[in-house]
Amino acid sequence: MDALDKISIVVVILFIAALTVLGMDYQSEADNSSQIAGQKARHLIGTSEIPPEKITILKNLIADNNLRKAEIIVADMLAKHPFDGVPHMMQGDIMVRKQDPVSAMFAFREAVDLNPDYVDKKTPLFQGKKIKNTLDEAEAIITERLAANKGGNEVKKAKKAMYYLLRKLAGSCG
Numbered sequence: 001m002d003a004l005d006k007i008s009i010v011v012v013i014l015f016i017a018a019l020t021v022l023g024m025d026y027q028s029e030a031d032n033s034s035q036i037a038g039q040k041a042r043h044l045i046g047t048s049e050i051p052p053e054k055i056t057i058l059k060n061l062i063a064d065n066n067l068r069k070a071e072i073i074v075a076d077m078l079a080k081h082p083f084d085g086v087p088h089m090m091q092g093d094i095m096v097r098k099q100d101p102v103s104a105m106f107a108f109r110e111a112v113d114l115n116p117d118y119v120d121k122k123t124p125l126f127q128g129k130k131i132k133n134t135l136d137e138a139e140a141i142i143t144e145r146l147a148a149n150k151g152g153n154e155v156k157k158a159k160k161a162m163y164y165l166l167r168k169l170a171g172s173c174g
Contacts, residue, residue, distance in 0.1 A: 049081055049084060050077055050081055050084060050086055050087070054073070054077070055086060055090075057073070058070055058073050058074065058077075058090050059090075059093075061073070062090070062093050062094060062097060065097060067094055067097055067098060070090070070094050071094055074087050074090050074091045074094060077090070078091070083114060084114065084115075085110075085111040085112070085114035085115030085118060086111075088107050088108070088110040088111035088114065089107070089108065089111040089118065089127065091107040092104040092105075092107035092108040092111060092131075092134070093130075095107055096130075096134055101134050101135075101137035101138040101141060102138045102141055102142065102158050104134050104138070105134055105135060105138045105158070105161055105162060105165065106158075106161055108127075108131050108134060108165065109161050109164060109165055111127075112131070112165065112168055116168070118131070119131065119165075119168045119169050119171075128169050131165060131169065132169055135162055135165055135166060135169075138158065138162055139162060142155055142158050142159050142162060146159070
């Protein structure tokens with residue numbers, strides 16, 4: 001064996017070692033991406049990190065018009081799970097009960113941005129009818145404030161949010 005043969009053998013061994021290392025790295029990336037995909041799928045299905053018992057308790061408090069306690073629980077949920085749509089939707093429900101459709105509209109917008117399934121008719125999370133009713137009530141208030149020149153930029157932001165949600169509802173799967 002001459003020097004060229006020895007160099008060739010060393011290069012082939014290094015090449016095989018590099019392929020082995022890359023293969024292991026690729027496998028770990030594939031595992032990570034499948035875990036991330038699973039997390040996204042759980043989010044889209046509507047599984048929340050918030051315990052279902054807590055959501056049930058909150059719904060019961062809102063139904064019983066115990067809004068003070070419900071607000072405390074929602075504030076805690078928002079602090080712990082700011083990127084979950086459930087507390088924003090619950091906050092909107094509280095605002096509807098308080099007869100503040102404009103604030104409810106902003107909460108619903110946040111919930112829809114975090115989980116678009118709330119406006120998709122084909123999912124069990126669909127809340128479009130409730131959101132549409134709230135938007136109708138908010139539109140009357142916004143139109144009244146615009147006519148009276150009250151609110152300035154806040155009213156313009158509310159009108160923009162209202163149209164945004166209307167477009168989302170119109171674009172939902174039918």
